[in-house]
Amino acid sequence: MSFPWANQYQPQQPLMKWLDEKLPLPRLVYNAIGSGYPVPRNLNYFWNFGVLAGAALVIQIVTGIVLAMHYAAHADVAFNSVEHIMRDVNAGWFIRYAHMNGASMFFIVVYLHIFRGLYYGSYKAPREMVWLLGVVIFLLMMATAFMGYVLPWGQMSFWGAQVITGFFSAIPGVGEPLRVWLLGGFAPDNAALNRFFSLHYLLPFVIAAVIILHIWALHIPGSSNPTGIEVKDEQDTVPFHPYYTAKDGFGLGVFLILFAALTFFTPNLLGHADNYIQANPLSTPAHIVPEWYFWPFYAILRAFTFNFLWIDAKLWGVIAMFAAIALLFFLPWLDSSPVKSSNYRPLYRKFFWVLVADVLLLGVCGKMPAEQPWVILSQIGSIYYFAHFLIILPIVSRIERPEPMPNSITEAVLAKHADDASAATA
């Protein structure tokens, strides 16, 4: 669907006319990301991160396919094949560092994309399905990145695999057989490494497919915007091309500069030195940490140090960690406020920033060893995380009095222009 005033695709050249009759692919592109897609005129730079996430996925797929040409998925040689990529393969070091840091950049933009949604209420009707598909993509990304990190078969790869598959053994009864089935052995070994490689290759393409659904669902109501007010008429929109292709192009440039800085100047900043030691099944590193993008969830996992009710600490930790993500599926129904944008939600806005601080705190706790004060801090942080979604948000959305809102996107934009103009002349 699109707005009635959307530009119509009109092929000029005979070839394009011929193609449009046989396979209207250019028409699809024109209507999806070309001049045929009307977009609110007031999007800010937080609306860049979706396109940036897409770019990050393309970079991962391209660098990944190249790495797979030189990598060998066998427990005896995997570690050495990665060293071979680093030392012998032409520009291999560059491609591997790009893939390693590309994963981090991917998570950075996706986290910003998610928090954009939380701030501007993008998860609310009529865009619930867009949000739900987004959470699915997030889960798939986490699975992909976890399995990718196992491939170089360093110490962190191995012990990460051991600990993460250990989650499954917490399930009563079927847990241990399930873990053995997933690993194809009693501990991570060749069978596990091979299947992780196979799935690590597959999942990014599944992600690409879910992204298509995500965008399809988005294009039914069209993009939201910083005011959260829905588009009312033609004045409120501009065509995606050239307005937002240009704005996204600029964002992409900034993204690539940061990505290049990370890849060329500090390629190992976000990694862990222990992963340059070959996997040793008989010796655990003193301090196991996952990649930075898992730290907040790892902190929640470790926050349970005691049995509670009739469930033991280990199972609680695993339940809490998965619940922390699963909770996001229910968000559209936990927040009942009809106002989308936090710009007009004085109370929710404050709690939003507390949540940001809480997730950052959990991140630090997940990185630190399981000692005081980090244990108690991660317990407080985890309680707050759940309280935000399950208690604070439902209450706030009932008692809050929103600030006065403009009648339309255009009115909001023009009011802002008037303010800027009077500020300039004053």
Added chain:
Amino acid sequence: MASESEPSAAVEDGVRRRDFINIAAVSFAGVGTVAVVLPLVNQMSPSADVLALSSTEIDISAIQTGQAIKTSWRKQPVFVRNLTTAEIDEANKVPLGSLRDAQTLAERTKPGKENWLITLGVCTHLGCVPLGAAEGENRGDFGGYFCPCHGSHYDTAARIRKGPAPTNLVVPPYEFTSDTVVTIG
């Protein structure tokens, strides 16, 4: 003719030929699907060569009292520890009711060989290798093993005493083939 009498026969017993064909075809496809899915699921289970590693012989003659060694069985670390009399006494002193996973030292060792504590070196929390088998490593608050990953403490019978692990270190199936040789698995 048979084909002419069919419609009336079908009406009589309430079953139409087409219903039967539908159910039969869908059931057949269902059985076929299961027959294909089973091997696809089962291929993920440990393969024959992985299972073939399932027994290991260890010579324990060189392990002095108070010492331990680390070896491996089915690619998992195994601790073999020669307990001192003090360690045995300490393990036997603990009241069973105070244990998270109540077991006596005798239940975890072989009769007459109470000094040989043989367990997997796999923390029952999330699977790290606990410290304490090698000389000079941290043995935790109870003198057995200590898992540094999330802080689980095991006692001198390798029973969980403190920290997140739910159960004692696992005692693998094993036998004394002679006084100095143990076969695990």
